[in-house]
Amino acid sequence: MPTSPERLSRFASRRQARMESLPQLTYATAGGSRAWYVADELLCVDDGRRNVERYLGRAYAARPGSGDDELLPGLRRYRAPGLDVRGAVRALHADRPVGARLVTPNHVFLSSPFNHGGPFGPPIPAAASTIKPPAGNIDPVPVTIVDTGLWRETPLPTDYLAPDGVELETETDVDNDGLLDGDVGHANFIGGVVTTHTDRVTLRVVRVLDTFGICTEDQLAAALGRLHPDTKVINLSLGGFTVDGAAPVGVQAALHQALSGADRVVVAAAGNDGNRSEPFWPAAFAGAGESWSQQVVAVAAHDGSDLCDWSNSGPWVSLVAPGQDVRSTFIDHTLFPEGWALWSGTSFAAPRVAAEIAGRIGGGVGAVAATDQLRAEVAAAGQRFGGHVGLI
Numbered sequence: 001m002p003t004s005p006e007r008l009s010r011f012a013s014r015r016q017a018r019m020e021s022l023p024q025l026t027y028a029t030a031g032g033s034r035a036w037y038v039a040d041e042l043l044c045v046d047d048g049r050r051n052v053e054r055y056l057g058r059a060y061a062a063r064p065g066s067g068d069d070e071l072l073p074g075l076r077r078y079r080a081p082g083l084d085v086r087g088a089v090r091a092l093h094a095d096r097p098v099g100a101r102l103v104t105p106n107h108v109f110l111s112s113p114f115n116h117g118g119p120f121g122p123p124i125p126a127a128a129s130t131i132k133p134p135a136g137n138i139d140p141v142p143v144t145i146v147d148t149g150l151w152r153e154t155p156l157p158t159d160y161l162a163p164d165g166v167e168l169e170t171e172t173d174v175d176n177d178g179l180l181d182g183d184v185g186h187a188n189f190i191g192g193v194v195t196t197h198t199d200r201v202t203l204r205v206v207r208v209l210d211t212f213g214i215c216t217e218d219q220l221a222a223a224l225g226r227l228h229p230d231t232k233v234i235n236l237s238l239g240g241f242t243v244d245g246a247a248p249v250g251v252q253a254a255l256h257q258a259l260s261g262a263d264r265v266v267v268a269a270a271g272n273d274g275n276r277s278e279p280f281w282p283a284a285f286a287g288a289g290e291s292w293s294q295q296v297v298a299v300a301a302h303d304g305s306d307l308c309d310w311s312n313s314g315p316w317v318s319l320v321a322p323g324q325d326v327r328s329t330f331i332d333h334t335l336f337p338e339g340w341a342l343w344s345g346t347s348f349a350a351p352r353v354a355a356e357i358a359g360r361i362g363g364g365v366g367a368v369a370a371t372d373q374l375r376a377e378v379a380a381a382g383q384r385f386g387g388h389v390g391l392i
Contacts, residue, residue: 015182018175018212025108028086028243031278035241036108038216040065042078042088043250048102049076051092056080071218072225075253077106086243104242104249107281109220111147111183111213111238111347122182123189123341126327131195134159140202141358143194144231145351146223147187147238149207153332154188155339160195165204165228174211181211185331189343190237190351192329197355200362204228209238221254232367234258235354236268237347239280251282252290259292263366267354269346270300271312280312287316295368297357300388301349307386311346319378320390323349352391 019025019036027034044052060066060080068078085105092103134140134157142162149169150161172184187205194201208215208223215223215238227234242248255266268283279287283298301311301323308324326348330341353374360370378389 014175014177015212019110019214021175022214030241030243030245031275033241033273033275033278035243036110037085037105037243038108039085040079040081040083041106042080042083042085042103043071043106043217043248044076044078044103045249045253046074046076048092052078052103055088055092056083071221071250072253072257075221075250077218089244101246101249104246106250107217107240107242107248109215109217109238109240109251109281111186111209123185123330123336123343125336125338126340126342128155128338128340129196129327131157131192131329132199133157134202135199138200138362141200141232141361142204142228142230143201143233143235143354143358144204144206144227145187145190145194145235145237146206146208146220146227147190147235148183148185148209148211148213150187150191150205151185151331154185154329155332156188156191156329157195160191160201160203162202162204162228167205167207169207169211171211180333180335183209183213184211185341186213186237186347189326189328189330189341189348190235193326193348193351194235194355194358196328197352198359201355201358204231213238217248217250221250224251224254224258227258232264232361233354233358234264234266235351236266236282237345237350239269239271239283241275241278242281245279247285247288248281252285255282255285255296256290256292259295263368265295265297265357265367265371267297267299267350267357269350270298270314270317272301272310272345272347273312274310275312276314279314279316284314284316286318287314295371297353297371299346299350299353300386300390301344301346302385302390307388308344311349311386313386313388317388318375319353320385320388321349321352322391323347326352356391
């Protein structure tokens with residue numbers, strides 16, 4: 001169900017205005033799309049630390065607001081007011097082999113419809129549907145949604161929510177314009193997609209995005225560090241481009257820590273920019289050749305007959321799933337009297353795949369094996385959308 005052009009324009013313009021109103025954020029153009037990052041900040045792995053500190057030297061170290069801190073073991077953030085971030089990254093990599101990235105900007109990841117990752121347009125009120133209660137005769141599969149906080153007033157069945165692991169949303173109007181922020185209920189919607197397609201899960205929610213769907217790379221790395229140790233499937237319906245197309249080192253370090261040696265997988269949205277040439281991170285880690293890349297599933301969206309024209313795509317995409325006019329649980333609000341909505345986006349294709357993986361875990365089949373099983377089944381079915389195999 002297409003929304004009106006006027007409503008979509010208002011929705012998109014508010015996201016753009018929100019991004020541009022945050023003084024610490026700036027952007028570069030990446031293949032026609034915007035790569036946002038934090039002004040005056042660098043992220044650096046330990047192997048590049050000495051070079052960064054030498055480069056910044058006394059000129060920056062003496063400035064008010066300068067400093068550095070450890071985000072994860074082996075990963076640091078440097079703050080240097082007045083720094084030419086892109087120039088610094090180029091200089092620090094000038095004598096290194098192509099692909100050997102030690103330093104990057106502190107990128108911004110979004111679940112904003114106008115920019116990247118999340119819903120393609122505003123949610124539309126929908127008639128209520130039914131989600132069956134959790135299966136009571138098996139151990140549920142722990143799924144973590146790293147996203148907005150969960151809005152408490154929702155038709156998403158509480159029996160699916162882990163009592164010790166749901167971070168709640170607390171605001172609906174962070175820009176004080178008197179309107180419901182565009183990504184309120186994003187996690188609620190994702191949770192509804194998962195539980196519509198499997199009753200064998202327990203959900204945790206780690207809040208990293210604000211209600212406009214914005215987080216910085218260091219915030220996402222920290223959120224991935226808060227995963228419950230039992231987590232088997234991680235849903236990341238967010239992402240963004242980088243200024244040079246290369247892997248963002250902060251998320252790379254966090255995913256290495258979360259996935260290496262673990263029976264755990266990440267399902268990540270491919271983004272909604274209609275970009276078919278630039279890698280969209282963290283989904284693009286599925287094709288990045290890391291030791292854990294097979295544990296990342298990058299999900300584009302189809303409309304039932306073809307790849308959605310607004311869905312990002314590329315050789316790094318793993319699977320395509322339904323993403324047009326998805327029906328799911330939303331929030332109890334005067335604008336949504338049934339508490340349900342229709343919403344479109346790779347944000348909602350990803351949890352469909354997360355549900356399919358979770359539903360195959362058990363009986364001696366772990367998360368990685370379940371993911372391999374799903375890939376094989378989808379490939380055997382032979383349904384293709386835009387050159388990629390996909391779920392119906």
